[in-house]
Amino acid sequence: MTTPLTAAIEGIGLWAPGVPSWEAFVGLHRGAGAPEAAPARPAPTLLPPNERRRAPDTVLVALQAAQAACEAAGRDPASLPSVFTSTYGELAITDNMCATLARAPTEVSPTRFHNSVHNAAAGYWTIGTGAMEPATAISAGQASFAMGLVEALAQLEAGAQAVLLVAYDGPAVGPLNDVLDSQGLLGVALVLARPAAGDRLRLSLQPGEATPAAPPAAVAAGNAMAPALVLLEAIAADAAQAVVAAGDGRGLRIGLGHG
Template identity: 60%
Template sequence: MTLTATIEGVGFWAPGVPGWDAALALVRDGTHVDNAPSRPSPQLLPPNERRRAPDSVAVALDVALAACAAAERDPKTLPSVFASMHGDLAITDYMCATLASQPDAVSPIKFHNSVHNAAAGYWTIGAGAMAPATSVSAYDATFAQGLIEACVQLATGAEAVLLVAFDAASTGPLARAQPSEGLLGGALVLSRGDRGPRLTLSLRDGTVGEPEGALAQCAAHNAMRPMLPLFQALAANTPHCTLRAGPGRVLDVEIVHG
């Protein structure tokens, strides 16, 4: 069984690579951005909310809005799939430490942001989106499973779907068990149309190594690095990539570039 989708728009953010145009320049010409920001500033949120939003939410909303703009799609009309291996481990570490030492001192804002679907919630409120939003976590197969979920939604009737993948840094004891560094986010507006690169997905048994290429060098230790082979292939105009899809399983992605 195969699934298909067309990519109408792309969003991307990594340390030193603050956008998809910067990613294209890095992959194709080796061009680096001078004085790149250390954190995205998602314009979807009012200034106060923008400052208070955790890093994981900031990167997710930034790439989601960029993908919708590139696709010329109204964000409020799109069903969405938010894929994150960890959500926000810095907040999880804070919650665990505070509950163990001083339970009555838990911050309501931190508690509010601790749920795995926090980014999806910020997105639907900020964009005014009433379409369904799904949150996915599947360890190092999270991106592949999020991509499958989005394509299944297309196959079952959705006109277009927004896929957003992201992870942030881990801290405290959790960083030793689940290391993740920096910020990484990518988003795709996928549709059943014919405007843009065409993907064909198929699952099989197998394994895949660590991501390679210029984008992997920017986010080699982030938990969402398994998404990078697809973004590297899109930027380099290569026709194929393989993604981790679960224990002993891989997702082959054939790409016909428009």
């Protein structure tokens, strides 16, 4: 029998409108109200103020969640290989560039172009943290979170001691809104490490398909990365299993162990 891919969860980060942290998400799940005066926009402190102003919201939310996960894990961000997964990347800038290309192609902004590429968040992260470890950026449609998790676990199996997984998406705008389904802003991050005795929280991929669970409606409803919240909701509930979307109506079964 094949040994399932397993990891300890050392740290969790989250940012969504009105729910600016993992702790706020847990409180909401357990019946507490949403935090008062929650920030309207993520603002990761690892970026200088000028960079924060220039960076698109998808980059900011990814870095905010990633920074929080590393702090919770007590890990130096520069020491971690990273996996960034996003269903659509930066849709607002993509819409703007398409409109500019249709209207006046020579007016395409180089700054907007470099913020439009799918690995923009990974690039900002490595620059902001000084990380020299490998950074991977992937997209797999509705299975983006599930495949990001598989990639991170595979890197642990291949020898990495710990891996940072960052999942994020933003809203579709303009004509893209007619063909793509994503609303609001969401960033989720996990620091995953090789299992060891005394782990407080552990996950493992389990064999067999199952029907994916619906994401919680109270947080980031309609965001393309909302399937990631299925796992976080299961963790907050001390559940033994979560089933996240893996594409074509299939689900990835994730076992959870709570120490």
